[in-house]
Amino acid sequence: MLLNRILVADDEESMRWVLSKALRKKGFTVDLARDGEEALRLIQSNEYDLAILDIKMPGFTGLELLDKVRELKHDLLMVIMTAEASMKNAVEAMKRGAYDYITKPFDLDVIDAIIEKVHKAREITSQMTILREELKERYHLEKNIIGNSPAMREVYKTIGKVAPSDVTVLVQGESGTGKELIARAIHFNSKRIGKPFIALNCAAIPKDLLESELFGFEKGAFTGAVERKLGKFEQANGGTIFLDEIGDMPLDLQAKILRVLQEKEVTRTGGSQNIAVDVRIVAATNQNLEELVRKKQFREDLFYRLNVVPIQLVPLRERKEDVPLLVDYFLQNACAELEVSPKKCSPEAMALLTTHSWPGNVRELENTIKRAVILSSDPLLTPSDFPGLRARQTGSEATAADDLSLEALVDMKLRASLTNLDKMESGDIYNLVLKQIERPLIRFVLEKTRGNQVKGAEILGINRNTLRKKIQELGIELRKD
Missing domain, CATH: 3.40.50.2300 (Response regulator)
Structure with a gap:
């Protein structure tokens, strides 16, 4: 053994x-x-x-x-x-x-x-690699990358393992999942902290300008080059360069990136001098690079040099348990940025946000929260403050979303209540939780029974008169078929 x-x-x-x-x-x-x-x-x-x-x-x-x-x-x-x-x-x-x-x-x-x-x-191996014990400075990740889901905890562990070394990292994930935040986390937890972190979006710069952005140019190299300019690699010397959307990089430039990885030197456009650079590369893409390699649209040798340590970011729809944390974080930030009074989400609004598919991922969620903060004058955000989300759910999708909403609502409120037990009076947790889920619960059951109060009362296990009274007290509108 x-x-x-x-x-x-x-x-x-x-x-x-x-x-x-x-x-x-x-x-x-x-x-x-x-x-x-x-x-x-x-x-x-x-x-x-x-x-x-x-x-x-x-x-x-x-x-x-x-x-x-x-x-x-x-x-x-x-x-x-x-x-x-x-x-x-x-x-x-x-x-x-x-x-x-x-x-x-x-x-x-x-x-x-x-x-x-x-x-x-x-x-x-008989020995584990000793990670760097102490950093002179710390980049407070918990204020930027939010999530306690299993998928995100695996990402955190990978960051902790890979940050102290200089290996190349490839971050993969859909647009809006926070790839640049992961790159920054790696840099600011590495021995290169205090040195430059330079980010460049390869898809946002015209192909004819991308080379000079990366490697710089000498005075007179082309029309308009009135003075020497240092490229991103020289600017990042001693630190980290983040090449976002590297899958969009032209093949001729891919060869030059490979040379930087192999030779650790660059040559400015219009120049002849080889300039040594000490740079760690973190690349990112929302594309399938292996598929691009098969199509001869991405260099195979560069792919393997970049993919030393891959980090896969899952879309927000696959880690919905993180949505309430992100919502609270973005609400706090938006209110501070816009200089408005603090706002919170109602349980129904939080359930709606939790069940939405978020094709734009975290970035879409952030923009949605900011828009609601700007447009709503009420300190409590309700589903009506997120009309675009409700409009996308129809038919069977709405039914599935309702099921998930109730589950998410109960789970969220239960966890929140238990977390604050020490601040509540004895015996208050039952009333607190019941009060916050009673209306959506009754509305949910009545929607399932198409407004049939007799059937609804049976499912709920309460008297029909009690149900009718609750409908009036809680202002629940009955569907009219």
Whole structure:
């Protein structure tokens, strides 16, 4: 067996007991620590193959323990556990050398999967690459990239792993998914922080001007070149260049980009001198580069040089659990930018936003929120403030959306209420949640029964007179067929 001895460090006795029982049942030797100091002492005096550390413990935190252990045991693989699924924690843990990052509560299958990954990793190498322990400055990702969905947590972990190195990264995703934000996150969590980050959209610049934008030009190189100009690669020297929509780059320029990657030098248009540049390249595209390679529209050798570490951003429709977080973030930003009083979304509006397909992804959501903030004078945004979204849902699509809206509404309000339990009076959670879902629930059931109150009362499990009273109190309009 490649993996024999495991350390579990957590200040919760129940967590230590569950993990130790499960791991010992699988034949592992397990030692337990209740705080960071005890964990460090055990690591100093024993040999472990894996350490599972809680991020918040008395003594040393899990992150501090990562730093200290890396100085002593370069081959010890460490997994960080946390009850707070924040992007900052995920990125910081992976940057400091964590092997993986898991969020409580989790199934024991997750631990099994991690152990399997450790087995495979030890078959390939006996040491993990030590990530950079500390950055002189931090780019606060959590204020820019929003999302706690599984897909986004994987992105955060990849950023943490790849940022300290200089490998080329290819970010792929639909328009509006935030590819440039990911590129900036990589740069500002790398050793190149403090150096330039230069972004260039290859699709936004005419082909005959793109070369001079990238590589610069000498005075007199062409009509209008009245003085020397440095290209983007020289401007980014020592830092990172972000080549957005690289799939639109002409083939002749692709060859020159490949030369920069191989030779680490550029030549200005109209010049003959080779100029050395130290630049990390992060490229992005919303196209299928492999398909372009098959069509001979993109160089195969350049594709493989760019695709060293791929990051795939999923569209917003595939991570709808992140929509409420994004809505709150964009509302706060829009109100501050436009200098208007704070606004919030009603539960019905939030449910509508959550179920929309968002073909324009995060960018479309941001613009939609900003438009609503500008046009609405009410501090509470309702579905009527998002008419374009409601208009797109008809027939079976509307029915499916209603189903999802109710589910999203209940889930959202329940989570919000439970989060603020400490601020509520005893016994208030029932009334709070019920009050906020009663109207959409009754309206939802009546729409399903085509306004049949007898059938609706049966489904709801209430008296017909009670239902009629609720309809009047809540101002619910009945459909007229």
